[in-house]
Amino acid sequence: MNNTPMRSTQILKRLIILVVIAVVVVIFSYGWTVTNINLAVPQEPQRQQNVGKSLRELLSPNVFTQDYEVSSYTTNFRIICSDNEIIPPAEPSTLLYIIVEPTCGVGDDTVTVRGFNFPANGLARMNWIATDGERRIRQVDGSEENNFVADDDGTFVVQIQVPRIRGTSDEIHTVEVQGRFPIGTPRFSDTTNLVMEKMVETIFLALIATAVSILPSVVLSFLAAHNLMRPIRGQFGSLMVSFTLLPVGWVLGILLLQPIGAFMFGLGRESGTSALAGLGIVVLQVIMIWRVLAIIKALIPFMIIRRLLNTLVIIITLISIIGLVGGLGLFFRDTFTEGILRYVGVFVGSLGQIIQFSMELIVALIGAFALSSLGTSLTKDLLKNTDVTFNHLLGGLLGALGGAILLGMTATIGLTAAWMGLLTPIIAGTLATTLLPQAYRWFVAKPQVPNSTDRNILRALAWLSGIVGFIFTFWILNVGQSLVEGMLPAQVEVFTIGGATLYRYVAIPMVIGAMLGGISGALGGAKGTFPLGGVIYNTTRTILNILRSIEPLIMGLVFVIWVGIGPFAGVLALALHSIASLGKLYSEQIESIDAGPIEALQSTGANRLQTIMYAVVPQIIPPYIAFTMYRWDINVRMSTIIGFVGGGGVGFLLQQQINLLRYRDAGVAVLAIAIVVSILDYASAAIRERYT
Amino acid sequence: MLIIENLTKVYDNGFVAIDNLSLEIPDGQFVAIIGLSGSGKSTLLRCINRLIDPTKGRIIWNGLDITAATTDELRQIRRRIGMIFQQFNLVKRSSVLTNVMAGRLGYINPVYSLFNYFPPQEKARALAALKRVGIPEKANNRASALSGGQQQRVGIARTLMQEPEMMLADEPVASLDPATSHSVMKYLELLNQEDKMTILCSLHFLSLARAYSHRVIALKDGKLEYDGSPQNIDNDRFKMIYGEDAVEVEIH
Numbered sequence: 001m002n003n004t005p006m007r008s009t010q011i012l013k014r015l016i017i018l019v020v021i022a023v024v025v026v027i028f029s030y031g032w033t034v035t036n037i038n039l040a041v042p043q044e045p046q047r048q049q050n051v052g053k054s055l056r057e058l059l060s061p062n063v064f065t066q067d068y069e070v071s072s073y074t075t076n077f078r079i080i081c082s083d084n085e086i087i088p089p090a091e092p093s094t095l096l097y098i099i100v101e102p103t104c105g106v107g108d109d110t111v112t113v114r115g116f117n118f119p120a121n122g123l124a125r126m127n128w129i130a131t132d133g134e135r136r137i138r139q140v141d142g143s144e145e146n147n148f149v150a151d152d153d154g155t156f157v158v159q160i161q162v163p164r165i166r167g168t169s170d171e172i173h174t175v176e177v178q179g180r181f182p183i184g185t186p187r188f189s190d191t192t193n194l195v196m197e198k199m200v201e202t203i204f205l206a207l208i209a210t211a212v213s214i215l216p217s218v219v220l221s222f223l224a225a226h227n228l229m230r231p232i233r234g235q236f237g238s239l240m241v242s243f244t245l246l247p248v249g250w251v252l253g254i255l256l257l258q259p260i261g262a263f264m265f266g267l268g269r270e271s272g273t274s275a276l277a278g279l280g281i282v283v284l285q286v287i288m289i290w291r292v293l294a295i296i297k298a299l300i301p302f303m304i305i306r307r308l309l310n311t312l313v314i315i316i317t318l319i320s321i322i323g324l325v326g327g328l329g330l331f332f333r334d335t336f337t338e339g340i341l342r343y344v345g346v347f348v349g350s351l352g353q354i355i356q357f358s359m360e361l362i363v364a365l366i367g368a369f370a371l372s373s374l375g376t377s378l379t380k381d382l383l384k385n386t387d388v389t390f391n392h393l394l395g396g397l398l399g400a401l402g403g404a405i406l407l408g409m410t411a412t413i414g415l416t417a418a419w420m421g422l423l424t425p426i427i428a429g430t431l432a433t434t435l436l437p438q439a440y441r442w443f444v445a446k447p448q449v450p451n452s453t454d455r456n457i458l459r460a461l462a463w464l465s466g467i468v469g470f471i472f473t474f475w476i477l478n479v480g481q482s483l484v485e486g487m488l489p490a491q492v493e494v495f496t497i498g499g500a501t502l503y504r505y506v507a508i509p510m511v512i513g514a515m516l517g518g519i520s521g522a523l524g525g526a527k528g529t530f531p532l533g534g535v536i537y538n539t540t541r542t543i544l545n546i547l548r549s550i551e552p553l554i555m556g557l558v559f560v561i562w563v564g565i566g567p568f569a570g571v572l573a574l575a576l577h578s579i580a581s582l583g584k585l586y587s588e589q590i591e592s593i594d595a596g597p598i599e600a601l602q603s604t605g606a607n608r609l610q611t612i613m614y615a616v617v618p619q620i621i622p623p624y625i626a627f628t629m630y631r632w633d634i635n636v637r638m639s640t641i642i643g644f645v646g647g648g649g650v651g652f653l654l655q656q657q658i659n660l661l662r663y664r665d666a667g668v669a670v671l672a673i674a675i676v677v678s679i680l681d682y683a684s685a686a687i688r689e690r691y692t
Numbered sequence: 693m694l695i696i697e698n699l700t701k702v703y704d705n706g707f708v709a710i711d712n713l714s715l716e717i718p719d720g721q722f723v724a725i726i727g728l729s730g731s732g733k734s735t736l737l738r739c740i741n742r743l744i745d746p747t748k749g750r751i752i753w754n755g756l757d758i759t760a761a762t763t764d765e766l767r768q769i770r771r772r773i774g775m776i777f778q779q780f781n782l783v784k785r786s787s788v789l790t791n792v793m794a795g796r797l798g799y800i801n802p803v804y805s806l807f808n809y810f811p812p813q814e815k816a817r818a819l820a821a822l823k824r825v826g827i828p829e830k831a832n833n834r835a836s837a838l839s840g841g842q843q844q845r846v847g848i849a850r851t852l853m854q855e856p857e858m859m860l861a862d863e864p865v866a867s868l869d870p871a872t873s874h875s876v877m878k879y880l881e882l883l884n885q886e887d888k889m890t891i892l893c894s895l896h897f898l899s900l901a902r903a904y905s906h907r908v909i910a911l912k913d914g915k916l917e918y919d920g921s922p923q924n925i926d927n928d929r930f931k932m933i934y935g936e937d938a939v940e941v942e943i944h
Binding site: 455599 | 706741743762767768769770771773774775777779780781782783784785786790794795796797798799800802805806808847850851853854860
C-alpha cells in the first residue's frame with residue numbers, strides 16, 4: 001500500500017532530473033550559438049597558413065642578434081655560347097670561390113653553381129648582374145626564399161636559371177654569390193633591450209600600485225569585517241549630533257586650520273633655517289601635549305572647555321606636523337638634485353605635493369571628525385540625565401536634522417550623473433525601514449523580549465516601509481525620467497542665500513529626510529541605539545564590491561584620460577583595483593580570526609583600539625603579508641596588459657608590435673612576460689607558504 | 693557584594709539562556725557554578741562583565757550598576773574583574789610577556805598602545821605575575837609553544853595585571869587533564885585566600901566544586917536549581933541538576 005506514493009515520488013524525482021538535464025542541454029546549446037562557435041572557419045587553408053606563420057614567428061622570438069659581414073664572390077657567364085671565348089674555370093684553392101657550369105648559355109637555361117671554402121652553414125644569396133650593372137636576385141631551384149645555406153663542409157651546389165634579359169646577346173654577365181658571415185658573438189637584440197627596459201617599468205608599476213594600495217586596504221578591511229563592526233552600536237542622539245557637525249567641522253577646518261597647515265608647509269619648504277624653526281615649533285607643541293596640557297587642564301573648571309582645549313591642541317599639532325612634513329618633502333626635492341638622492345628627492349617631493357594639494361581635504365576631514373567626535377561625547381554626557389519627554393523630543397529634532405543632511409548630501413551626489421539619482425531613493429528607503437517597526441513597537445506592542453512572531457512582523461514591516469519609502473522618493477524626484485533620458489534632473493531654484501543656491505531636487509529629499517529621521521528619532525528617542533557598525537560595514541562592503549567588479553583595464557581607460565598615456569595611469573588603475581580586492585581579502589582574514597583573544601582583552605577593560613592592536617593585529621599579520629604578495633603577483637600579471645589601454649609597461653610595447661604584425665618582436669615580449677610571471681608566481685607561492 | 697536582580701538573557705535567535713535569575717554573592721566567596729552544557733553558566737559569567745548585554749534585569753557590584761554603565765564606566769569596572777576562559781584565549785602568535793601585559797591595557801594610555809609600547813614598570817609587573825604562577829622562564833616564548841596548563845596560568849597572570857577584586861572563570865579546567873586541573877584550581881584558591889578575591893568559577897566536575905568552593909550554584913535551563921554548600925549535594929540533588937540518567941564522575 002505504501003509502495004504507490006513512494007514509487008510516484010521516485011518517478012517524479014527522475015522526471016525532474018530529466019527535465020533539468022534537458023534544460024541544461026538547451027542552455028548550453030544556446031551558449032554555443034551565442035559565442036559564434038564555427039568549426040569550419042579554423043579549417044580554411046588561408047587561415048591555417050596565417051596562424052601557422054604567426055605562431056612560427058611568435059615562437060621564434062627575436063631575442064638575439066648578431067653582426068654580419070657581407071662579401072661577394074663572382075664569376076663570369078657568357079650569354080649565347082660561342083666556340084672561341086670560353087671563360088676558363090678558376091683554379092681550386094683554399095680561398096672562397098665559385099664555379100658556374102656551364103659557363104655560357106641563353107635565358108631560361110639551368111646552370112649549376114658550385115661554391116667552395118664557405119663557412120659551414122654560411123648564409124648566401126645568388127645575384128645575377130647583367131651589363132647594365134643591376135643586381136637581380138635569383139632564387140635557387142627548389143627554394144622559395146632568396147637565401148640558401150652552405151653545407152657542413154662549406155661547399156654548396158645549387159642550380160639557378162639564367163634570367164631572360166631583353167636585348168642581350170654575346171655579352172659577359174657576372175654571377176655573384178653574396179655571403180652573409182657572422183662576426184663576433186651573438187648579443188641581445190634591440191627589441192630585447194627595449195622589452196627588458198619596459199619589463200622593469202612593469203614590475204615597478206605593479207610594486208608601486210601594490211604598495212600604495214596596502215594602507216587604504218588595511219583601513220577598509222577593518223571597516224568591512226562584520227565581526228568587528230556589527231557589535232558597534234552608537235547612541236542615536238550623539239550620532240545625529242556628530243553627523244550634523246560633520247559639515248560644520250568641514251568648513252571650520254578649512255577656515256581655521258588651513259592657514260596653520262599652509263604656514264608650517266611654507267616653513268618646511270622655505271629654507272634650512274626656517275625648517276629648523278618649524279621643527280622647533282612642533283617639538284614645543286608635543287611637549288605641550290606631553291607635559292603642560294595636564295597642568296593647564298587642571299586649572300580649568302569646566303569639563304567642556306577642558307575637552308575642547310585638549311582636542312584643539314592635538315589637532316593643531318597634527319596639522320603642524322603634516323604641513324611641515326609636506327614642506328620638507330619639497331625642500332628635500334629642490335635641495336638634492338644629484339645622484340641617488342635625486343630619486344629619493346623626487347619621491348618625497350611627490351609626497352609633499354600630495355600633502356600640498358590635499359591640504360584642504362586633510363584639514364576639512366580633521367576638522368569634521370574632531371568637531372563631530374567632540375559633539376558625540378558632549379551629547380552623551382548631556383543625555384545621561386534627561387527625562388523621557390525631552391529624550392523623545394530631542395530624538396525627533398536631531399533625527400530630523402540628521403535625516404535632512406543625509407538625504408541632502410545624497411541628492412547633491414545625485415546631481416553628478418543620471419544613474420546616481422538612484423542613490424537618494426535607496427538611502428531614503430533604507431531610512432524608512434526603521435519607521436513602521438518602531439511605530440509598531442510604540443503603538444501596538446512593546447515586547448521587552450520579542451518572540452519569533454514579533455520578529456517576523458517587525459521584519460515584514462521593515463521591508464514594507466522600506467519599499468514604500470523607495471518608491472515614493474523615486475516617484476517624487478522623477479528619477480525614472482532622468483534614467484530613461486540619461487539627463488541630469490532639471491535644476492529648479494528654491495532660493496539663494498549669499499552664494500549658495502538650494503535647488504528643488506535637493507530640497508525635497510531634505511524634507512523627506514527630515515520627516516523620516518524626525519519620526520524615527522522621536523519614536524526611538526535620543527538615547528536609543530543605532531546600528532552604526534552595521535551601516536559602516538554594509539556601506540564599505542558595497543563600495544568594495546562595486547569597485548572590484550570593474551576591471552582594471554576599464555579603470556585604466558579612465559585614468560589614461562585623466563593623467564595621460566603612461567605607467568602613471570597604470571599605477572592608479574591597478575592601485576584602485578588592488579584597494580578593493582585587498583580590502584575584501586584582508587577583511588575576510590579578520591572575519592576568520594579566533595574571537596577568544598578579543599573577548600579576553602575586552603574583559604580586561606581595554607578599549608576598542610587596544611583590543612584591535614593586541615588581539616586582532618597579531619593574528620592577521622601573516623595572512624596580510626601572504627595576500628599582499630599574492631596581490632603583487634596578480635598586479636605584475638595585470639600590468640603586462642594594462643599597457644593595452646595606454647597604461648604603460650611592457651603591454652604598450654606588445655600592443656604596438658602586434659599592430660605592426662612584428663610577431664617575432666612580440667614573441668620577445670610574450671617570452672619576457674612568461675619568465676617574469678612564472679618567477680614571481682613561484683616566489684610568491686614560496687613566501688605565502690611560509691606565512692600561512 | 694555582587695547583586696544580580698531578575699537577570700534575563702534572550703539571544704537573537706530566541707533562545708532563553710538566563711531566565712529571571714537573582715543572586716547575591718558576598719565579597720571573598722569562592723563560588724562554583726555547575727550545570728549541564730547550555731544551562732547558562734557561560735552566559736551568566738559574561739553578563740556580569742557585560743561581554744554579553746543582558747536583556748533584562750540588573751547587576752550591581754559594590755553599589756555600581758554594571759548593566760547601566762556607559763562605555764567608559766564599563767571599562768573602569770571591567771579593569772577590576774578578571775576573567776579566564778576554557779580555551780585560555782591567548783594570542784597564540786604573541787609572546788607570553790605580551791599576552792600578560794595585555795591584561796594591563798585598561799590602565800594604559802591608549803596612545804602608547806598605538807605604538808605597541810608598555811612602560812618598564814608594567815613589564816616588571818608582568819614578570820612578577822608570571823613568577824607568581826610559576827612560569828617566569830617562559831616570558832619570551834610564543835604562547836602557542838606552551839602546554840594547556842601553562843597557557844591557563846598565563847591567562848591567570850594576565851588577570852593579575854588588572855589587580856582584580858573579582859575573578860570570573862569560565863570552565864577554566866575543562867580543556868585540561870586531571871592533574872593540571874588541580875594545579876590551576878589551586879592557583880584560583882590561592883587568589884581567593886591570599887588576595888581575598890571573589891571567585892565565580894563554572895565547572896563540569898562536582899568533585900572539583902566540592903574540593904575548592906564555598907558555595908555551589910547550580911543552573912538548569914537558565915534557572916537557579918540549587919544554591920548552597922557543596923557538601924549538601926546528595927545523589928537526588930545531583931540527579932535534579934544533571935538529569936535522571938546522570939552518574940557522578942570523580943576527578944582526583
